[in-house]
Amino acid sequence: MDQEKTPDQPQFRLPDPALVTRTMSEVAERGQRIVTDFLRRQAESEATPDPLNIGSAFLEMTTRLMANPARLVQAQLGFWQDYLTLWQNTARRMLGEAPAPVIAEDPRDRRFKDDAWRENEVFDFIKQSYLLSARFFQTVVGGVEGLDQKTAQKVDFYTRQFVDAMSPSNFLLTNPEVLRRTAETGGENLLKGLSHLLADLERGKGRLRIRMSDDSKFKVGENIAVTPGKVVFQNDLMQLIQYNPTTETVLMRPLLILPPWINKFYILDLRPRNSFIRWAVDQGHTVFVVSWVNPDETLAQKGFDDYMKEGIYDALDAIEKATGERQVNAIGYCLGGTLLATTLAHMAARRDTRIRSATYFVTMTDFEEAGELGVFIDEEQLHCLEEAMQKRGYLEGREMATTFNMLRANDLIWSFVVNNYLLGQEPFPFDLLYWNDDSTRMPARMHSFYLRRMYQQNDLVKPGAIELLGQKIDLRRIKVPSYLISTREDHIAPWKSTYRATQIFSGPVRFVLAASGHIAGVVNPPGSGKYSHWVNEQLPPDPEEWFAGATELAGSWWPDWHRWVAALNREQVPARMPGSGRLPAIEDAPGSYVKVMAID
Template identity: 65%
Template structure:
């Protein structure tokens, strides 16, 4: 058998290496100085500043409950020890050339251990399995602690998983075979480049780590992303209204209004022509209008949830009538935009305003009693700290919200980039979805505080009159508008079983469609992709489990299914309408100036 050749080891050029390290040292010193100066300016801030997530109290309570049952803890330790003995035996068998089944294997879809060395090399296979055993033991032990309230148990479980993910051997130089190979072959150039990438991200975040997820220079709104032809035909302090150019000779008489969430920018529905829901809806003969929310600054600090309703969908409906001559419209609300739509419809019902003829809710929560893992971030201590921070500036920084969402999928949206950017020393790949994900938005202080407290913390929306807007009690049961609910089966932001509750709360006929995949991919799923599939059921039983057990599964995208449903409310056909044809003048080209404002501007 031929001898295995050792990997080529490249030695770095000493002059270039010295220059690189000198530059890194200078930038590092500057960052540390700026950090210390900022800490001094911000001051102590009390206990909430030291633990703004209120994690310490949760883990102290968990520890006290755990120590109260030492026998259970000892049993857990024994189970871990037995698993390690099995792993030692399995590894020894492999080292002697024998076959051995793994004691622990990564879950399906776990891409951290995709490199072949994690399986083929006995040492790295042992490191991998050792980590998986310990991680699963830690998480199961924490989950089994009795006596914790649901909120504390959820928080402990979430942050234990954050710790477990952070400690993965794939995240460290000496225990990642792919990084080791790259280091040897490049003479450590990957680590120097990675350190430069790290400093770049710290500088962009002004001392806080702002991980670069994609090549931000590769995309430009209106040039190669958000390119469906359209115009801005109306604007106010909170939004611009976009009207898209028709591509059919005739269009549905009743226009279509889309209300996106203001936590993100609207162009998630118009990334590229191949996956643009807006383009597709135009091609189906809809006159499409989309709200593009402003990226607010301190001047809009006092804007409330009521203002978002009045200056958002209600102003948009008035503008659409001027643009098209049509008083009625079909309306879509996405995520938080859907929650706003539900409130608006109840307000309109009280005002005898029946302009909305059908309502579609994309991944929308109306009952927040099961808010998924986002509930981890909502308690009195955290809300008070957040409000204090918002009141200082008048808004919540876009990066704060982005970090929260990234933590929900830390391995994909944090640690994969740590490995790629900092350990491998590579630049991130251009990806339209991640560009959008990084294009964060700010939140006005008054509106965001109202939303978090009344929806997430106190769950007032399902209560008749629990929320009052512009002097009107909100009653979801008074909404008689035909509704279609589109939820996604793997949604980590709006869990589908939580969104299903709306089928029992709305007062009109409801069609519920459950799509495959998650909060974004499940919605942005064009028919051409032929992916994921969806489920339908002619009835809406009381529980989501009963619904899915009797549901029919279909292949491909849900878009055509919804298209047939909304087509029933089109009110016939008229000649195609172009932006500017009606009483509203064209202000500028889509995607408009509001969408182009960056959170850091």
């Protein structure tokens, strides 16, 4: 008599033989091509065996660790004591008891969201074993004495990369959700996952380039970056977009937005419902946005000074021709904000007052504590990077994207490994992740200057240490009203570092801290109902003191910014249509520059 299956039991079935045959045939053909191409590229490469300079950091850590064996033994004893308790608790659970866990996962950790990680004794044991091991590794390396700050930061970062990679959720036999899907599909999920893996290797030309979103569902200018407007000016480095008004009158001062050229501008114009650009237009701003070029080897010698001259200064001249208005409000996002501050200091030296207010989205001007990006910036790594850039003329977009993804490896790497390769599922169409994968290159001269003079030497904050376009840069000369928005969980521009600008600028400053991270905390429209923000009229030197005295307010910070900038000059003028001034329209927004993809 056949045993009846309960609803909770997976339905086991064999895979489709035709699918197996077809998949394995594709694996053989595509795999051989990928390996051959990869080996050819490796033979042509002169890369160093340790371009990230990890080996020396861990060698120093190990040497110092061995110099104090008592600390290591103490950590091992604590680890084994916890492990023994876990064994005992697991045995008690199998006997029907419910002991408290030895170690619990963070409730926000989505790796262990499946109920089996808690309800099944075996998977609960696997999970807790992993968490205990992870804690042990991080405690040991974090407790090593005598390391300089940079080495300690690098050891900690790459230890976490290793720990994240070893999570049981990343492996077939230790992930209950994957095992369940494998049983239900007869292994077809793994065959599909293998096909996805090969496709991603082909996409990366032998290097794994994980597909995070269904790219076929998005097209720039059709369903993202669709706020109506016109390109009214362009040069080698940028196109200037002016957006169509939606109000009968507008604020007299136009608004110039300077996005980072590390990524494309349409993070501020993904969809109508979350577009900062569209929202600003609806508030009565005449919005101009710089759309940076995606540079190739012909722009290798473009420097930070060129981005200042051909970016901000050319944009200001163009806006005056388009609107007849000489003065503007300006916004800079991340690197665009660093450029804005640098240019304002340059303008102060020249007594140029065309920018009347400055807003900085998650912008660093003092790079002394640059967060985890500092892991990638030391002399050895910069030397390797500069050698590669000199050969190509630019930094490949993929390399920058990989760096940023490593800062949030569980969310931006391993979750897709599980979804795409182990579960065999197609990535979900997500506009933000499509944008994240639409990478941009960086000109060699500019990027080398940026990393060395700002990240490595922190020269921007030193009065007169940097000279651009014939003027020494002193940020203390910035006297225009400044609005700083930072985000509490920012891995790229830590908020306590961005806060330092409040003690540098000489003019009135408003600092606002938003919840969430570098992107989600900024792109947080009022209608979303997400993420609070903190305000405090006082600006003490210590950011922790600022936060202790801050008031948390529900919802988006956007209305607070608009009230601030509108109060600086409330004068209204009739709405301005792109192309109606002295600058004729060149093409429809979002323009052609943004559509150039970096195919490395």
